[in-house]
Amino acid sequence: MKQLRILLISDSFILREGVKTLLSLLERPYKMEECESPTFNFNRLLTKLKPNVVIAKPDMLLPYTVLPRKNDENGQIYYVGLTDDHTPTKLKSRYDFLLPIGEDKTTLLQLLESMLSSTGYLNEKPESNTLSERELTILKYIALGNTNNEIAERLFISTHTVMTHRKNITRKLGIKTVSGLTVYAILNKLIKVEELQVIKQENK
């Protein structure tokens, strides 16, 4: 699933807190990085966070003549400008969406929801967290202590594919370490404790 990742740029504390409050009222999951300094390195932040939505006070992005439209994962980056009556039209035109900060709460919420929806990051159904047959097989091999290469050889797939499966397994289960995955596999009867002990002894 495409995760909503927001980069919030404003030197105004009140404005940042306000945007965060609005976002939390939408009750959708998102990841956010904040930036308050006008001298920040915009491109570095883009690489680090890979945001798909940048919400900014327009003067903060003035030093950057070009606003990158693609993030590292080749996803579209949308720009939301926090505008007021004094924001010059020329500045406004750089943004995909405008959020006039003088509006009332209901309007702001509607605007924010509709602009985030049109980016495609809000509407998607939450992905199922059940493991596929293939993932279960690979999980079993991981739990039994096989390396990526060994798994690749046994299943006649590339190491790269194994790694992709691993990433998905970790994401779906919320378990990051190999020993954590092993515990999961035992608790779910994918492998038996005895099988593990055999391996331990072999290793000795």
Added chain:
Amino acid sequence: MHIHKDLKMADVIHLNHHLLPVINRFGIQLGFGDNSVEEVCQNYGLNLDFFLEILNTFHDPTYFPLANLQKFSAKMLIDYLQKTHQYYLEEKIPEIENRIQHLIEDVAFEAQHLQVLMDFFINYKNELISHINSEEERVYPYALALERKLSGKVHIDDELILSRNYSIRLYEEDHDDVESKLFDLKNIIIKYFPSPIESSRFNSILHELFELENDLNNHGHIEDLILVPIVEKMEKELAELSDKV
């Protein structure tokens, strides 16, 4: 709200009781009466500013200690960090281990699964211990040697430690895997334990794990935000000194 010197110590605890173990580490005992933070520090002969910085970084994860940084000695800081290590090794970890052990003894029919959980925890414990050891054997002695060197009170071993070309930059974040294991352990219990066991029995274990995680985060935070800058500053001073010679 930040904690400041004029607050009553009792109110600080009412505000955030998670600070209790932190206060313990400074040797402060309960029964503050109406004493303010400042008065308590005086009674115990503690450095007020340092105490406040530590309390505030713990109290508010977004708190950034900056202004008073230079005032603290590495020794003061490391004394505190070592006490937190002690707290993990002597109190928190045995406490959690005990609780899991009790559960294993009480719930015979799930014993095998619980044992797997225990093995995982032991595994985690060993990693935490080796992480702690590497800090106590390499990072802290190096920082202390630097400090003594700069103040002209060199110990016999200091030259040796400093001659190893160690630098605080090498002190990379190898907290990573230790952190992930703790995260996994919580998630396994919360999401995946096939539980005919009355799950309230897990509450206290989970509670302890959350507390430990929180404390470890703060510990790492203090190392990154206070210790590392102090050491970097000393490294610079030492380099400037040797340039002059």
